[in-house]
Amino acid sequence: MALFFDWFTQNLNEAFSELLNPKKRVSILYLLSAVVFAITWYVGKYGRQGLKPSVQWLSPSVWWHASSRQDYALWLINKFFFSLLAPKLLSQAAIATWIYYQGLSGVISFPSIVLATHWVIALFTLSFFLLDDFSRFLIHWLMHRSPLLWAFHQVHHSATTMTPFTVFRTHPIEGLLFSLRSAISQGIVIGLFAATFPQQISLFTVYGVLVSTYFFNLLGANLRHSTLPISYGKSIESVFISPAQHQLHHSLNPIHFDCNFGVTLAVWDRLFGTLRYGDDHQEIQFGVAGKIRNAKLVGLYCLPFQIAWRIFIRKLKTTLNSLYNTLTTSK
Numbered sequence: 001m002a003l004f005f006d007w008f009t010q011n012l013n014e015a016f017s018e019l020l021n022p023k024k025r026v027s028i029l030y031l032l033s034a035v036v037f038a039i040t041w042y043v044g045k046y047g048r049q050g051l052k053p054s055v056q057w058l059s060p061s062v063w064w065h066a067s068s069r070q071d072y073a074l075w076l077i078n079k080f081f082f083s084l085l086a087p088k089l090l091s092q093a094a095i096a097t098w099i100y101y102q103g104l105s106g107v108i109s110f111p112s113i114v115l116a117t118h119w120v121i122a123l124f125t126l127s128f129f130l131l132d133d134f135s136r137f138l139i140h141w142l143m144h145r146s147p148l149l150w151a152f153h154q155v156h157h158s159a160t161t162m163t164p165f166t167v168f169r170t171h172p173i174e175g176l177l178f179s180l181r182s183a184i185s186q187g188i189v190i191g192l193f194a195a196t197f198p199q200q201i202s203l204f205t206v207y208g209v210l211v212s213t214y215f216f217n218l219l220g221a222n223l224r225h226s227t228l229p230i231s232y233g234k235s236i237e238s239v240f241i242s243p244a245q246h247q248l249h250h251s252l253n254p255i256h257f258d259c260n261f262g263v264t265l266a267v268w269d270r271l272f273g274t275l276r277y278g279d280d281h282q283e284i285q286f287g288v289a290g291k292i293r294n295a296k297l298v299g300l301y302c303l304p305f306q307i308a309w310r311i312f313i314r315k316l317k318t319t320l321n322s323l324y325n326t327l328t329t330s331k
């Protein structure tokens with residue numbers, strides 16, 4: 001019992017210490033900078049009138065909304081779940097080490113390229129960022145394409161109002177997929193660069209955070225999950241995803257379905273034909289249709305398994321039927 005209590009309080013402490021840690025998206029630093037960014041943006045564009053949307057968003061009716069309270073609960077429960085699972089998950093270090101030793105043992109031959117260290121760091125940081133951002137886009141796109149994966153991803157979309165904590169509103173199965181994604185994408189870049197440029201690699205970081213992530217977080221990344229439809233305008237939104245664009249992705253209206261899967265860059269959406277521009281005045285109702293929309297906390301964890309199981313059984317029946325038909329017609 002004492003052991004459980006220690007583990008519980010340690011995890012609770014860690015969760016709340018994230019609020020002070022600049023490596024975490026929801027640190028106070030980024031939450032405050034998002035508010036400053038929003039106020040500056042709106043007041044700069046619309047004068048004093050522009051204060052209204054930010055004040056509305058900061059009200060308890062949003063931050064203590066039933067949907068936001070579920071976000072906080074999912075954040076904490078998932079934290080406990082992953083603290084038990086973390087040692088068993090595949091790590092980026094394992095993949096990087098495996099690739100590196102493939103080079104040393106001659107299974108893969110890496111070119112010997114001589115580059116000044118500052119170029120290696122710049123190239124490594126850029127590759128790290130690009131593969132990370134693209135793999136996030138790809139997994140997200142797949143989660144909307146595959147009915148089985150959508151069964152779990154719809155938990156994130158079931159938010160009916162949004163605060164930065166909505167980013168944690170995910171089913172643990174989605175959390176597992178994303179943890180596997182980050183281990184693979186980061187492990188590949190680290191392994192390839194470590195084998196090609198031994199002793200030379202390091203990342204451009206600020207407070208230990210990748211430079212691109214730091215500025216992305218500082219400049220309103222948290223506003224993507226908010227009720228503030230900040231649009232950067234078409235030319236910037238063709239390159240970077242704005243808060244208004246991610247909010248379109250969360251729309252309940254079918255005319256907005258399957259757009260803006262990107263996290264930082266919009267170029268992947270352009271390539272896949274899924275880019276949609278935002279608008280400062282868009283009025284979006286967030287959420288998903290179906291049972292999950294009004295689910296309580298237990299439902300958010302259990303319903304996706306139930307839906308996924310039904311899809312799996314339906315698929316199995318169709319496959320067995322077509323196999324039976326093929327066998328009987330070939331006789």
Ligand SMILES: [Zn+2]
Pocket residue numbers: 140144153157249
């Ligand atoms: Zn989505």
Ligand SMILES: [Zn+2]
Pocket residue numbers: 156167225246250
């Ligand atoms: Zn989202």
